[in-house]
Amino acid sequence: MIRITAMKWAPPFAAGQVRDHRARWVLREVGWPYDVRLLDAPAMKSADYRREQPFGQVPVLEEDGRPALFESGAMVLDVATRAGMLLPDDAGERALAICWVIAALNSIEPSLMNVAEVAYFMKDPAQKAARRPVVETAACRRLGELQDALGARTWIVGDAFSVADLMLASVLKIAHRLDLLDGFDALQAYAARCWARPAHREAIAEQCATIDAHRMEDMHYNALKQSRT
Numbered sequence: 001m002i003r004i005t006a007m008k009w010a011p012p013f014a015a016g017q018v019r020d021h022r023a024r025w026v027l028r029e030v031g032w033p034y035d036v037r038l039l040d041a042p043a044m045k046s047a048d049y050r051r052e053q054p055f056g057q058v059p060v061l062e063e064d065g066r067p068a069l070f071e072s073g074a075m076v077l078d079v080a081t082r083a084g085m086l087l088p089d090d091a092g093e094r095a096l097a098i099c100w101v102i103a104a105l106n107s108i109e110p111s112l113m114n115v116a117e118v119a120y121f122m123k124d125p126a127q128k129a130a131r132r133p134v135v136e137t138a139a140c141r142r143l144g145e146l147q148d149a150l151g152a153r154t155w156i157v158g159d160a161f162s163v164a165d166l167m168l169a170s171v172l173k174i175a176h177r178l179d180l181l182d183g184f185d186a187l188q189a190y191a192a193r194c195w196a197r198p199a200h201r202e203a204i205a206e207q208c209a210t211i212d213a214h215r216m217e218d219m220h221y222n223a224l225k226q227s228r229t
């Protein structure tokens with residue numbers, strides 16, 4: 001049985017966005033059952049867990065007899081490849097779909113995370129006001145470039161939903177939560193198409209139900225702070 005690792009709780013801005021939704025989504029797309037292991041903060045930063053996830057983060061995807069995978073992009077590609085689903089049949093298109101998974105994570109997500117960092121974590125109002133327009137301009141440039149690349153197509157590569165669409169739509173959730181998709185009508189329609197898939201809706205509902213069932217105290221952040229002092 002496949003097991004993925006997630007956090008017991010996440011703050012409201014992250015509910016439905018924590019990256020284990022990518023593993024849940026792809027597994028539901030291909031119809032493979034899985035268990036979920038829930039961790040608190042000290043467990044995520046423990047030496048034992050770091051042997052599976054060197055950065056002390058979620059998600060991890062484990063299966064008997066295979067090494068634990070610790071990058072959501074790797075999980076999505078691994079599951080799709082092994083299932084023989086969610087990747088175009090044509091070799092060239094398949095290579096391009098993989099290219100778009102990497103682009104989502106490497107060329108688009110970082111610019112959106114820069115905005116998220118300001119919106120959710122920067123405390124000083126003056127610093128926040130000065131930085132937000134800078135990072136927002138850069139992020140919107142990337143979104144515009146993605147929209148141009150998508151053009152009038154339904155899916156980013158080929159004529160069917162693929163892992164490339166899954167990962168792009170996952171990354172676009174960050175932009176949506178930050179109200180950055182306003183004005184990008186084609187991207188919004190594209191993302192909505194992907195988010196409407198039953199596998200995505202179920203994955204998000206499952207993650208949110210876990211978060212709702214826990215409280216911040218269940219993460220034991222204080223115990224982690226104390227162990228670091």
Ligand SMILES: N[C@@H](CCC(=O)N[C@@H](CS)C(=O)NCC(=O)O)C(=O)O
Nearest residue numbers: 018019056057058059070071072073
């Ligand atoms: N590149 C990694 C990023 C994983 C990541 O950022 N995980 C976040 C949750 S979405 C996390 O574990 N944050 C808690 C922490 O860093 O302590 C992936 O795509 O799997």
